[in-house]
Amino acid sequence: MEEYRGKTAITLQVNGEYNTVIVRPSDILLNVLRDQLGLTGAKPGCENGDCGACTVLIDGWPVKSCLMLAVEAQGHEITTIEALNGTPIQKAFLEKWAFQCGYCTPGFIMNCHALVNLKPQADDKTIEKWLQSNICRCTSYVEIQAAVKLALSNALVQTGE
């Protein structure tokens, strides 16, 4: 059984690299990613699990990093927006102008990237259900949905389906 008390060194696997960080057991993953690793792509928004601006992938699944302890993330593959440079979903967001102020965009891209990977046959209902996890106060929802559909259709073309 592992036990962590006070400030402790732990190892987090982030974007394919192993990083040692010093955390308190009550430290939130979002803050550790931003403050200790300089990965500021995950954004603090509500910090209450509502807005999705802090979304990262844990073992490929989108999770709000404000709802995870850093110690809890040990042993899991963490992916942040910094690892998605040049990905089809990023290109789709650009092509469809799926952002305005951009603050929520990293969270949306993480969620949509996972959707395209995990649900390549996603229908409109599934896309809508997944997008409910993120809030865009500029209300770019129509463009974001179009970007997801573009990424999905491009992925299907690539796989020859």
Next chain:
Amino acid sequence: MIPYEFTYFRPHTVTEAVTAWRKAEAAGSRPIYYSGGTEIITLARVNELKTGAVIDLKEIPENNAMETQGEKLVLGAALPLTLISEANPFPLLTEVMLEIADQTVRNKLTLGGNLSGKIIFRETSLPLLLAEADIRIEGPAGGRTVPLRENFNGAVQYRSGEFLSQVIINKVYTQFPYYTKKKRKQGTVGYPLMTLAAIKKDGAVRAAFSGVCAAPFRSESVENELNGRSSDAAEKAKRASEVLSDKVIDNKDASAEFRIYILKKAIETALTHLKEG
């Protein structure tokens, strides 16, 4: 940021979890068990939950079970809602789960957390109450398997140091016709004004509710009215709404009158749906 310190334990067995609890309790840490942690983190962040020790149950194999044992379906309490809904072993439970929180929260929120949390809705309890599910509880005095319904008073009832390990469902209940409806104040994500789950077994309708009163419930007197002699669904719904044993919630989200109105409409639709089914 959580504005205080705690010790974090990650046990790999039930015995280790109980050992961690005893150690933290003896140290005066007021330990809590932790699974998905979504509610604990949000409450701790604003100082509405204080603890000196968190015992994370996610590495315990029994708490991650999702298997069939003979005629029983066993679901570990540490399974995230998404993992269960993707496997879909109990379609009514899946439909109820898919209306709880949002997709990325459901990727972390666990079955045990939803049943044991402080937030009053605990909607996963509804299908389980209808299905006469058993629960496996572990603790300092050993494990016990008990009917959920007898250990549920709006929330799972625990003795000191106990935690939920598994939910056990007779598979036959996963195949009955069902209906579920969640009504919110607005939007498609959020807490319910009223959630109804209903099944039809041997010609009789069973129904359980959340959001109507201070805690989720399944009521014999309500079900007696749902299965009364009248053939008019609206009349049955009206009678059922008149025999609620607890006070209906009356707050800024909805008046008690409005909750009763949507409750009656939902019951009426459920009865019609299950009659046709």
